[in-house]
Amino acid sequence: MVKATRLPRNEAGIETALGVLKQRFGERLNTGQAIREQHGHTTTWIENQAPDAVIFARDTAEVSEIVKVCAAHKVPVIAYGTGTSLEGHVNAPAGGVCIDLMEMNKVLAVHAEDLDCVVQPGVTREALNTHLRDMGLFFPIDPGANASLGGMAATRASGTNAVRYGTMKDNIIALEAVMADGTVIRTAKRAKKSSAGYDLTRLLIGSEGTLGIITEITLRLQGIPEAIRAARCSFPTVDAACRAVMGTIQYGVPVARIEIMDALQVKAVNAYSKLSLPETPLLLLEFHGSEAGVAEQSETFGAIAEEFGATGFEATTTVEERNRLWKARHDAYWSVLALRPGAKGIGTDVCVPISRLADCVTQAQTKLEELKLIAPIVGHVGDGNFHCSILVDMEDEAEVERADGFVGWLNDLAISMDGTCTGEHGIGQGKRPYLQRELGPATRFMAAVKAALDPDHIMNPGKILAD
Amino acid sequence: MVKATRLPRNEAGIETALGVLKQRFGERLNTGQAIREQHGHTTTWIENQAPDAVIFARDTAEVSEIVKVCAAHKVPVIAYGTGTSLEGHVNAPAGGVCIDLMEMNKVLAVHAEDLDCVVQPGVTREALNTHLRDMGLFFPIDPGANASLGGMAATRASGTNAVRYGTMKDNIIALEAVMADGTVIRTAKRAKKSSAGYDLTRLLIGSEGTLGIITEITLRLQGIPEAIRAARCSFPTVDAACRAVMGTIQYGVPVARIEIMDALQVKAVNAYSKLSLPETPLLLLEFHGSEAGVAEQSETFGAIAEEFGATGFEATTTVEERNRLWKARHDAYWSVLALRPGAKGIGTDVCVPISRLADCVTQAQTKLEELKLIAPIVGHVGDGNFHCSILVDMEDEAEVERADGFVGWLNDLAISMDGTCTGEHGIGQGKRPYLQRELGPATRFMAAVKAALDPDHIMNPGKILAD
Numbered sequence: 001m002v003k004a005t006r007l008p009r010n011e012a013g014i015e016t017a018l019g020v021l022k023q024r025f026g027e028r029l030n031t032g033q034a035i036r037e038q039h040g041h042t043t044t045w046i047e048n049q050a051p052d053a054v055i056f057a058r059d060t061a062e063v064s065e066i067v068k069v070c071a072a073h074k075v076p077v078i079a080y081g082t083g084t085s086l087e088g089h090v091n092a093p094a095g096g097v098c099i100d101l102m103e104m105n106k107v108l109a110v111h112a113e114d115l116d117c118v119v120q121p122g123v124t125r126e127a128l129n130t131h132l133r134d135m136g137l138f139f140p141i142d143p144g145a146n147a148s149l150g151g152m153a154a155t156r157a158s159g160t161n162a163v164r165y166g167t168m169k170d171n172i173i174a175l176e177a178v179m180a181d182g183t184v185i186r187t188a189k190r191a192k193k194s195s196a197g198y199d200l201t202r203l204l205i206g207s208e209g210t211l212g213i214i215t216e217i218t219l220r221l222q223g224i225p226e227a228i229r230a231a232r233c234s235f236p237t238v239d240a241a242c243r244a245v246m247g248t249i250q251y252g253v254p255v256a257r258i259e260i261m262d263a264l265q266v267k268a269v270n271a272y273s274k275l276s277l278p279e280t281p282l283l284l285l286e287f288h289g290s291e292a293g294v295a296e297q298s299e300t301f302g303a304i305a306e307e308f309g310a311t312g313f314e315a316t317t318t319v320e321e322r323n324r325l326w327k328a329r330h331d332a333y334w335s336v337l338a339l340r341p342g343a344k345g346i347g348t349d350v351c352v353p354i355s356r357l358a359d360c361v362t363q364a365q366t367k368l369e370e371l372k373l374i375a376p377i378v379g380h381v382g383d384g385n386f387h388c389s390i391l392v393d394m395e396d397e398a399e400v401e402r403a404d405g406f407v408g409w410l411n412d413l414a415i416s417m418d419g420t421c422t423g424e425h426g427i428g429q430g431k432r433p434y435l436q437r438e439l440g441p442a443t444r445f446m447a448a449v450k451a452a453l454d455p456d457h458i459m460n461p462g463k464i465l466a467d
Numbered sequence: 468m469v470k471a472t473r474l475p476r477n478e479a480g481i482e483t484a485l486g487v488l489k490q491r492f493g494e495r496l497n498t499g500q501a502i503r504e505q506h507g508h509t510t511t512w513i514e515n516q517a518p519d520a521v522i523f524a525r526d527t528a529e530v531s532e533i534v535k536v537c538a539a540h541k542v543p544v545i546a547y548g549t550g551t552s553l554e555g556h557v558n559a560p561a562g563g564v565c566i567d568l569m570e571m572n573k574v575l576a577v578h579a580e581d582l583d584c585v586v587q588p589g590v591t592r593e594a595l596n597t598h599l600r601d602m603g604l605f606f607p608i609d610p611g612a613n614a615s616l617g618g619m620a621a622t623r624a625s626g627t628n629a630v631r632y633g634t635m636k637d638n639i640i641a642l643e644a645v646m647a648d649g650t651v652i653r654t655a656k657r658a659k660k661s662s663a664g665y666d667l668t669r670l671l672i673g674s675e676g677t678l679g680i681i682t683e684i685t686l687r688l689q690g691i692p693e694a695i696r697a698a699r700c701s702f703p704t705v706d707a708a709c710r711a712v713m714g715t716i717q718y719g720v721p722v723a724r725i726e727i728m729d730a731l732q733v734k735a736v737n738a739y740s741k742l743s744l745p746e747t748p749l750l751l752l753e754f755h756g757s758e759a760g761v762a763e764q765s766e767t768f769g770a771i772a773e774e775f776g777a778t779g780f781e782a783t784t785t786v787e788e789r790n791r792l793w794k795a796r797h798d799a800y801w802s803v804l805a806l807r808p809g810a811k812g813i814g815t816d817v818c819v820p821i822s823r824l825a826d827c828v829t830q831a832q833t834k835l836e837e838l839k840l841i842a843p844i845v846g847h848v849g850d851g852n853f854h855c856s857i858l859v860d861m862e863d864e865a866e867v868e869r870a871d872g873f874v875g876w877l878n879d880l881a882i883s884m885d886g887t888c889t890g891e892h893g894i895g896q897g898k899r900p901y902l903q904r905e906l907g908p909a910t911r912f913m914a915a916v917k918a919a920l921d922p923d924h925i926m927n928p929g930k931i932l933a934d
Contacts, residue, residue, distance in 0.1 A: 113713050113822040114851075136717075156662040167660050169669070170637060185909040190885040191818040192850045193634050195623040195673055195893040197902050197931055198913045202636070202669030206662055223719040246580050250603075252690040252756075254721070289719075290767075296759055351658040355580040383659045384581075418657040426662040435664050442652040445920060446665045452919030453912060464664055 001047040001394065002404060004429050007094035007462050013073035014052050014095055020069050021055065021097065030054040039080050039090065039098045043145075045346050045394065046088035046430055051078055051098035058103055060176065060184055060215040067213065068182035070097055074456045079209040081148030082124065085155060086347055087428025089208055093462040099213065101150055107131050108216070115221045116173055116190065121150020121214050128219075137221045140165035143424065144333070150214045155426035156206030160329075163249075163382030164256040164288065165222065167424065169205050176216035177204055180454040190218055203449070208426055209460040211453045225288035228256075229298050230322035231315035232285065233305050234278045238262060238365075239358035241281045244301075244308040245381045246354055251304065253297050257286035258382040259329055262365065265336070265376035269328045272335030277328060278312060283381070284329045291317075329378070336376050336389045343374075343391040348407055350414035351385035351423030360417055364388060364410055371402045385423035412437065427464045436466065468514040468861065469871060471896050474561035474929050480540035481519050481562055487536050488522065488564065497521040506547050506557065506565045510612075512813050512861065513555035513897055518545055518565035525570055527643065527651055527682040534680065535649035537564055541923045546676040548589065548615030552622060553814055554895025556675055560929040566680065568617055574598050575683070582688045583640055583657065588617020588681050595686075604688045607632035610891065611800070617681045622893040623673030627796075630716075630849030631723040631755065632689065634891065636672050643683035644671055647921040657685055670916070675893055676927040678920045692755035695723075696765050697789035698782035699752065700772050701745045705729060705832075706825035708748045711768075711775040712848045713821055718771065720764050724753035725849040726796055729832065732803070732843035736795045739802030744795060745779060750848070751796050758784075796845070803843050803856045810841075810858040815874055817881035818852035818890025827884055831855060831877055838869045852890035879904065894931045903933065 022029050030036070031053045040050035057063045070077045076096025083090060092098065105122035112135050119128060126146045128139050143152060143159040151157075153175065158167035165171065174188035187200040204212055235241035241260055248255060261269070261282045270277055285301060287294040298315045305313060316322055323330075336345055352360050361377060368375050368388065379386025388410070392403045411421035411434040421434035436443055447465050450457075489496050497503070498520045507517035524530045537544045543563025550557060559565065572589035579602050586595060593613045595606050610619060610626040618624070620642065625634035632638065641655035654667040671679055702708035708727055715722060728736070728749045737744055752768060754761040765782045772780060783789055790797070803812055819827050828844060835842050835855065846853030855877070859870045878888035878901040888901035903910055914932050917924075 111820065111822065112717070114820040115717065116820070156666070158660055162660060166637070169666065170633070179912060183908055183911070185912060186906065187909055189882065189887050189905060190820050191852070191881075191887045191890060192821070193625055193629060193818060193852065193890050194887040195816075195889045195891050196887045196898075196905055197673070197894055197910065198678075198916055199623070199636065199666075199669045199673055200909055200912060202666045203916075206664070206666055211665075223717050225719060250579070250582065250690050252692055290763060292763055293760060296757060300757075349662075351660060353578065353581040353583070353657050354659070355578065385658070385660065414658075415656065420656050420658045420661040420663045422662045423658060423660050424662050427664055431663075438656060438663055439653065441650055442654055442667055443664065444650070445646060445652060445667060448919040449665055449670075449916055452915040 002045050004046050004049055004088055004091055005093055005462060009095045010074055013075045017069050017073040017075040017097065018053055021053065021066065025055055028055055039100065040092055042083055042085050042088055042090055044086055044088050044430065045344055045392065046091065049091035049093050051092035052095045054098045054100055056100045056103045060178065063099055063178045063213055063215050064182045064184055066097060066099055067178050067180065070458055071181050071456065074458060076458050076461050078460050079154065079213045081122065081151030082145065084145040084147050085151065085428060086425045087430035089155065089426060089428040089463060091429060102148065104215065110135060112137060116218055117221055118216060118218050119149055120216060121148060123149050125149060125152065132221065136224050138224050139219055140222050141168055141171055149217055149219070153205050153214050153217055154208050158424040160257045160259055160380060162380060163258055164254055169202055171220045172201060172205060172217060173220060174218040175201050175204055175214050177212035177214050179212045180459050206426065208428065208463050210450060210463050211459060227289060227291045227294045227317055228322065229287040229294035229315055229317045230285065230325045231298050231301065231313065232325050233283055233310040233313040235281045235283065236309045238281045238361045240308040241283050242358035242381060244283065244305045244310060247304040248301050249382060251300060253300050255285055255297065255301065255382060256288040259284045260379040260381040260386070261328065261332065262361065262377040265332060265378055266328065268335040268339045268376050269331050272338045273327055273331045275328060282328065284326055332378050336391065340374055340391040344394050346390045346392055346403060348388045348410050349422045349425040350410055350419055351383060352414050352417045352419030354384040356417040356419065357381060357384045360414060361386060363413060367406060367409060371406055373403055373406055383423065384419065429462060432464065432466055435464065469512050471513050471516055471555055471558055472560055472929060476562045477541055480542045484536050484540040484542040484564065485520055488520065488533065492522055495522055506567065507559055508550055510551055510553050511555050511897065512811055512859065513558065516558035516560050518559035519562045521565045521567055523567045523570045527645065530566055530645045530680055530682050531649045531651055533564060533566055534645050534647065537925055538648050538923065541925060543925050543928050545927050546621065546680045548618030549591065549612065551612040551614050552618065552895060553892045554897035556622065556893060556895040556930060558896060569615065571682065577602060579604060583685055584688055585683060585685050586616055587683060588615060590616050592616060592619065599688065603691050605691050606686055607689050608635055608638055616684055616686070620672050620681050620684055621675050625891040627724045627726055627847060629847060630725055631721060636669055638687045639668060639672055639684060640687060641685040642668050642671050642681050644679035644681050646679045647926050673893065675895065675930050677917060677930050678926060694756060694758045694761045694784055695789065696754040696761035696782055696784045697752065697792045698765050698768065698780065699792050700750055700777040700780040702748045702750065703776050705748045705828045707775040708750050709825040709848060711750065711772045711777060714771040715768050716849060718767060720767050722752055722764065722768070722849060723755040726751045727846040727848040728795065728799065729828065729844040732799060732845055733795065735806045735843050736798050736802040739805045740794055740798045742795060749795065751793055799845050803858065807841055807858040811861050813857045813859055813870060815855045815877050816889045816892040817877055817886055818850060819881050819884045819886030821851040823884040823886065824848065824851045827881060828853060830880060834873060834876060838873055840870055840873055850890065851886065896929060899931065899933055902931065
């Protein structure tokens with residue numbers, strides 16, 4: 001495990017607050033070790049820092065009530081969704097109360113005419129899309145995990161189709177949130193656009209529970225496209241694949257998904273899924289539109305790809321064939337774990353201007369070889385964002401250290417290329433030093449905003465900013 | 468004129484700061500009455516409140532230097548672009564120093580492969596598009612006026628093609644800004660997406676110069692589409708036109724522009740531009756894409772429109788014919804002024820969920836008749852945003868009062884429909900009471916952010932929030 005900073009605990013305050021909450025919530029105040037540790041657990045190599053208690057809140061009023069008790073006694077409050085965050089976002093380095101929001105899982109309204117809906121934070125993206133399917137609507141953001149929409153908002157998540165539909169920041173119209181003093185606010189009305197004052201919606205999106213707890217989300221929806229076409233092809237080099245992507249986007253093809261897998265990742269998935277793809281960089285694509293539209297998009301891409309040496313171009317519209325073409329991507333996560341059983345997969349998340357992507361990926365591959373680390377690469381190549389899944393033997397201290405060194409080296413490389421250490425995972429505990437290096441003086445103003453909205457630093461302390 | 472609140476002046480501070488700035492900038496510190504009044508002037512009916520001095524800054528270092536002097540003496544600083552804001556945004560109710568940014572008008576870099584560019588705040592959108600044209604690129608946001616990009620960012624502007632390309636908040640990757648203590652920050656790197664900390668980019672966009680002065684903007688660009696198709700048709704009622712628009716968007720047609728003009732507006736433009744359009748609600752559209760794509764989009768729209776009783780459907784791809792079809796919209800502003808020579812045109816800016824748009828427009832028309840006000844309506848109907856251009860005889864006090872009453876009534880109506888008092892113009896001085904009614908408790912947290920980032924309230928005081 002990688003050590004996490006511990007923060008001073010307000011023992012007296014925690015004891016008092018837990019007493020008050022016990023009075024109010026009785027058995028619903030969970031203090032058992034297993035449930036507490038589970039709520040400190042995240043998909044990370046950072047050590048577990050469990051909260052002192054967990055409450056499954058049922059509505060906004062309860063969240064407000066809990067926050068008010070914690071505020072009165074200066075006790076940390078940590079919001080929790082599906083626990084799929086990757087950088088120690090839900091750890092409790094100063095203890096405190098975890099509010100699990102997964103029982104707040106209702107779709108409160110769907111306004112089909114306005115292409116929006118209102119959901120509670122515990123609705124997962126898959127649950128929402130199941131709810132919407134019969135109405136011919138869908139919510140596009142797909143971060144891989146079946147995350148909660150509250151957590152996705154809090155980390156400014158995105159995923160494979162951000163290249164077409166944007167990230168959470170682009171797909172949220174308004175939020176309801178409980179602020180650090182327990183006040184419930186709405187950040188905006190339901191109009192599609194607004195110039196009404198400071199954009200508190202976007203300020204809360206990506207704030208990782210450090211400024212307020214999101215209790216309701218108004219989301220933009222999309223009509224399910226008439227046709228979906230999948231495609232894939234192989235390239236001689238990462239550089240050639242990236243140039244094909246740049247050409248495609250510059251040409252204005254509104255590609256919905258465009259993913260890259262490096263040679264090692266293709267090799268892993270060939271082994272795991274019994275495929276026989278050429279073990280060179282692979283692009284996987286999806287086009288959304290009318291029947292004629294997706295055919296045209298796919299042809300345009302095919303022609304551009306050919307210029308850059310693409311081979312094995314295949315494209316199809318039927319569901320079964322689409323799944324076959326994309327199988328390599330769907331199985332990527334499992335294929336990586338199978339590459340080295342028992343190892344822990346640690347994901348990096350740098351994002352650079354797309355013109356720097358090939359250089360960044362290639363340098364990363366060289367560095368990984370140097371350090372004798374195994375780390376297949378997948379990337380949301382249309383956004384310049386890619387993930388190395390470093391397979392680490394957590395018992396081997398020297399290897400953990402090398403992996404940690406690689407993460408830092410890569411983050412610094414991306415920052416030097418005018419990129420970011422995190423395209424979609426967030427800062428949490430793990431990337432705080434890199435945020436400082438990335439944005440320097442700006443972080444001082446982030447800290448001022450934090451101090452203004454949460455003067456006692458009770459909202460998810462020890463995340464995003466240095467303490 | 469409508470009275471504007473005056474704020475207490477820090478006479479001693481202003482005198483000292485002007486002395487220091489005079490030493491540093493000499494003749495470049497403009498204190499003549501005409502230039503000062505011109506910099507208090509905005510396209511509004513709110514009275515002029517001139518600053519004490521105007522400096523045309525040449526670079527970020529100068530902006531920082533001026534802000535530092537003003538901060539040291541607690542003197543207001545107001546950023547100024549083209550002066551096309553509509554709600555008294557650049558008035559100086561407590562005096563102070565206006566920094567005119569129009570000499571900072573360089574396009575610093577165009578990264579064609581990344582589809583972005585870096586500009587100074589005084590570059591206008593037309594100048595940028597002229598600069599980009601030969602590269603096959605364009606910047607889509609079009610608020611009508613040839614505004615500066617800094618001003619557009621500061622007011623979260625949008626315009627006729629926001630339905631496809633979004634608003635300024637969706638098209639800015641990063642900002643450089645001078646904060647209230649003179650510190651220069653960069654809010655983000657140049658990666659297309661990021662989860663790195665609080666979204667200071669979006670916090671500054673729409674903050675109307677009250678949190679910092681934008682000195683550099685990294686913008687997303689688009690490839691000029693292969694084909695552009697324009698279309699227009701008439702509808703029996705506003706409701707029918709709105710239903711056609713909802714149907715089109717729900718169907719997933721990626722319409723680039725979709726504008727409505729009400730019967731009075733059509734009548735005005737028939738008279739002004741010698742057209743013979745049916746004097747019923749008119750929709751004007753633009754489609755961007757491939758040749759085949761725009762033909763398909765236009766046909767799909769035509770079929771949907773027909774279901775809702777559209778007549779006179781025309782569509783075309785050539786530049787001359789497109790200009791002919793859109794002439795009614797291009798001449799709308801002038802045709803309104805010609806309707807009542809000598810009157811001042813006052814624009815409203817409500818934005819509601821699109822399902823409420825027809826109801827909102829229809830109620831507005833009825834109210835205008837009741838109040839005997841002349842106010843043609845144009846609307847960005849795909850966003851639920853429309854403008855009444857109230858033609859007011861500013862000498863007629865009773866009429867000014869009726870118009871002011873109408874503005875308030877309409878803002879309240881929009882808010883009651885879960886909409887906003889401002890879709891794209893901003894709050895400025897004029898809409899401050901409505902922001903309170905619209906977002907209630909949230910404005911207290913906006914004020915906390917303001918106090919944290921600008922503790923002496925020197926950045927464009929008297930705007931957005933109540934003082």
